[in-house]
Amino acid sequence: MNEFAQSARSALDLIVHADATLVRTVTLSLVVSGTACLFAAGFGLLGGAWLAVARFPGLRAALLLLNTLLALPSVVVGLVVYLLLSRSGPLGSWGILFTPTAMVIAQTILVVPVVAALARQVVADGLRDGGDPLRSLGAGPLLAALLMLLHERWAVVTILLTAFGRAIAEVGAVMIVGGNIEGVTRVMTTTIALETSKGDLPLALALGLVLLAVVGLLNIAIGLVQRSRYASVVVHPR
Amino acid sequence: MLSTLLRLSDASVQLGKVTALQHVSLSVRRGEFIALVGANGSGKTTLLRLLHGLIDGNGARRVGEPAPVQAMVFQRPFMLNLTVWNNLRLALWLARARVPRAEAPARALEALQRVGLVESRDRPARVLSGGEQQRFALARAWAVRPDLLLLDEPTANLDPSAKKEVEALLLGFAAEGITLVMSTHNLGQAKRLATRVVYLDRGEVRLDLPTAQFFGPSADERARLFLKGELPWTLE
Numbered sequence: 044m045n046e047f048a049q050s051a052r053s054a055l056d057l058i059v060h061a062d063a064t065l066v067r068t069v070t071l072s073l074v075v076s077g078t079a080c081l082f083a084a085g086f087g088l089l090g091g092a093w094l095a096v097a098r099f100p101g102l103r104a105a106l107l108l109l110n111t112l113l114a115l116p117s118v119v120v121g122l123v124v125y126l127l128l129s130r131s132g133p134l135g136s137w138g139i140l141f142t143p144t145a146m147v148i149a150q151t152i153l154v155v156p157v158v159a160a161l162a163r164q165v166v167a168d169g170l171r172d173g174g175d176p177l178r179s180l181g182a183g184p185l186l187a188a189l190l191m192l193l194h195e196r197w198a199v200v201t202i203l204l205t206a207f208g209r210a211i212a213e214v215g216a217v218m219i220v221g222g223n224i225e226g227v228t229r230v231m232t233t234t235i236a237l238e239t240s241k242g243d244l245p246l247a248l249a250l251g252l253v254l255l256a257v258v259g260l261l262n263i264a265i266g267l268v269q270r271s272r273y274a275s276v277v278v279h280p281r
Numbered sequence: 282m283l284s285t286l287l288r289l290s291d292a293s294v295q296l297g298k299v300t301a302l303q304h305v306s307l308s309v310r311r312g313e314f315i316a317l318v319g320a321n322g323s324g325k326t327t328l329l330r331l332l333h334g335l336i337d338g339n340g341a342r343r344v345g346e347p348a349p350v351q352a353m354v355f356q357r358p359f360m361l362n363l364t365v366w367n368n369l370r371l372a373l374w375l376a377r378a379r380v381p382r383a384e385a386p387a388r389a390l391e392a393l394q395r396v397g398l399v400e401s402r403d404r405p406a407r408v409l410s411g412g413e414q415q416r417f418a419l420a421r422a423w424a425v426r427p428d429l430l431l432l433d434e435p436t437a438n439l440d441p442s443a444k445k446e447v448e449a450l451l452l453g454f455a456a457e458g459i460t461l462v463m464s465t466h467n468l469g470q471a472k473r474l475a476t477r478v479v480y481l482d483r484g485e486v487r488l489d490l491p492t493a494q495f496f497g498p499s500a501d502e503r504a505r506l507f508l509k510g511e512l513p514w515t516l517e
Contacts, residue, residue, distance in 0.1 A: 175335050176359035179352070180421075181375035190371075194361045 046244070053245030054252060065246065069253050072230040075143050075217070076210040079150035083206055086151070087158025088199065092188035094159065095166035109163070112156035117149075121219030124149040128220065141222040146230070149216035154206040161202040166191045204261055211257065284311045286349040286429050286460055287332055292340035294327050294484075301327040302338060302484045309429065309462060311345075314455045316475035316492070317464040320507065323481040325464035329353065329431045332462060349460075350379060352422035353431040356438075358414045360406035365398060368406045369421055376425045392424035396450060412443025419450050423459075430454060432463040436470065448474060468508070472496055480507065 057065050094106065126132050128140040128148075139145050169191040170177075177187040192199055214232035221228030223237060231250045238247040287309040294302040302324045309315065309332065317325045330336045333353045360368050369392060373385040380388060393399045396416040401409060409417060415435055422430055432451070436444040451474060455461055465471055471478055471492070478495035480488040488495060496508070 172357070173359045173361075175330065176353075176355055177375075178335060179333060179355075180372050181378075186375075190361060193363075196362070 050244040050248050054249035057245060057249040058252065062246075062249070065249055065253070067226065068229055068231055068234050068250065069257075071143065071228075072211055072232070072254075073257070075146045075230060076150060076207055078147045079154060079210050080203055080207045082147070082151040083154040083158045083210075084203055087155045087206070088162050088192055089189075090155070091159040091162025091164075092166050092192055093185060094163045095170065095191075096184035096188045106163075109156055109160050113160055115153060115156060116215065117153055117213040118215035118219065120149050120153045121216035124152065124216065124220045140220060141224060141228060143221070143228060145220040146217045146228060149220045150210040150213065153213060153216055154210050157206045157209055158202055161205070162192065162199065165195050165198045165202070169195055200265055204265055207261065208258055211254070284345060285309065286311055286345045288341075288343045288345075289331065290341040290343070292331060292338045292342060294324075294331055294336060294338035296327065300484055302331065305331075305340075305484075305486050307332075307479065307486060307489065309460060311428070311460055312458060313460055313462075314451075314474055314476045315462045316471035316478045317462065317481060318466070318468060318471055318478060318507075319481035321466075322483075324484040325481055326356075326433050327484075328481065329433050329462065329464055333431050349428035350425060351429045351431065352425055352427040354415070354418045354422050354433065354435050356434040358418035360409075360414065360417070362405070362407060364403050365393070365406045365409070365417060366402040368417070369393065369424060372421045373424055379425060388424050392420040395423060395453075396420040410443075412439050412446060415439060415443065415447055416450065419447065419454075423454065427459060429460045429462070432461065434464050434466065436465070436467065444470075468496075482507070 094102075094109070124145060125140065127134045128137065128145055129135055130140075139148075166188045170187060173191060173194065174187060177190055178184075182190060212232065214236055217223075217228070217230055218233050218236070221230070221233065223229050223233040229237075231254050235247045235250050235254075238244070238250075285308050289305055289307045292302060292305045292307075293300065305324075305328065307328075317328060319325055327336070331338050331342065333351055334342070335353075361371065363371065366389065369389040370385060373380045373389060377385075390399070393402055396419055398409075398413060398417055398420060401413065401417075406414070406417060419435070435451070436447050439447065448470065451461060451463070455474075463474070475492050478488070478490060478492050479486055480495070
């Protein structure tokens with residue numbers, strides 16, 4: 044208990060004095076996971092909207108696969124991306140293994156299924172009521188699905204928050220493709236794992252607290268945004 | 282002779298295992314106000330959706346030349362989670378093939394004035410009252426200048442005052458030359474508004490008569506029973 048209290052005090056010291064290592068690690072984590080979520084939003088929201096209205100042979104199998112990918116283990120993603128980007132792999136010539144770019148790619152692959160599956164469900168549910176009226180107004184199936192994402196934008200924000208939470212909290216994929224190189228690819232989760240194994244609990248604990256704070260702040264921000272949920276969204280006609 | 286906007290010939294619709302419409306032949310002529318009546322599940326909504334082209338059926342669906350501009354108002358108006366104004370602008374943007382961009386703002390404003398909702402333009406559409414939502418849905422449909430307006434029980438769930446407002450708007454649209462096809466359970470409303478009544482029973486058109494004739498002595502026993510159930514005083 045004494046050791047925990049001492050570690051907690053040291054951790055708070057690091058946070059209060061904005062320790063350089065701590066700040067660098069937190070910043071890289073936010074940049075990597077934020078970028079991954081941006082890409083995942085692009086691919087996942089479009090893909091999910093399309094899957095909600097697409098009709099093709101094999102759709103059921105595709106949905107089953109997508110739902111299975113929700114539980115995709117991060118180490119498997121890390122392994123696959125590692126094999127692709129390693130020097131002998133098909134994309135080895137890119138030379139991006141053990142860089143933040145590789146980490147972004149791995150986390151994007153990890154969270155795209157989350158965004159796509161949840162977005163598909165939101166759109167499909169919304170179109171049950173709104174599908175015919177939107178088609179009646181002249182929207183084609185895909186446009187109706189995209190409008191449903193606009194309609195359900197608060198649900199979309201929650202989906203992206205969920206995806207960000209999954210990305211920033213994972214350790215397996217970034218450890219494998221990033222290599223946990225200090226000052227280059229070391230993010231919060233990999234540092235926590237490393238420092239804990241080294242016995243440097245204050246830094247690990249400080250990063251754990253920051254990780255919790257980041258998620259807490261995001262939730263507060265979402266709450267504030269949702270308060271103004273009826274604020275006008277400007278529609279720009281072409 | 283009124284020109285035909287839409288014609289169904291021997292149309293049937295199968296929804297899963299249910300035959301929702303069978304062998305329906307119906308012509309919608311310019312300037313008519315048609316009331317579709319019948320019990321729940323008789324096929325009124327399916328017929329409206331078929332007329333509007335939202336579903337496919339067997340048989341022929343022919344549109345007149347030039348193709349009429351259509352709009353539909355649903356029983357539960359659907360509005361995007363946007364302001365009244367942006368919902369309207371979005372609807373006009375979706376109809377951009379028929380509504381020139383430069384005209385859209387004026388049309389939107391005119392539509393809101395038409396239904397008395399100018400004051401509500403910046404309010405979220407989804408917090409409007411039931412009556413206001415239905416008036417907004419009518420404004421949105423009217424803004425595209427439809428030749429044919431299809432209405433699925435537009436006054437169901439409205440209080441008498443809101444119902445009256447919607448009916449006044451519909452009569453106004455009819456007076457402007459818009460052809461209307463409306464499903465309703467309210468036979469009094471059908472009698473007040475429609476020029477022609479189509480009675481559906483179990484997916485089939487049983488009667489298709491001018492309003493005065495429909496509410497007179499009917500040869501069809503099922504229609505008689507339906508009227509008796511709904512308007513017993515008319516047959517006593």
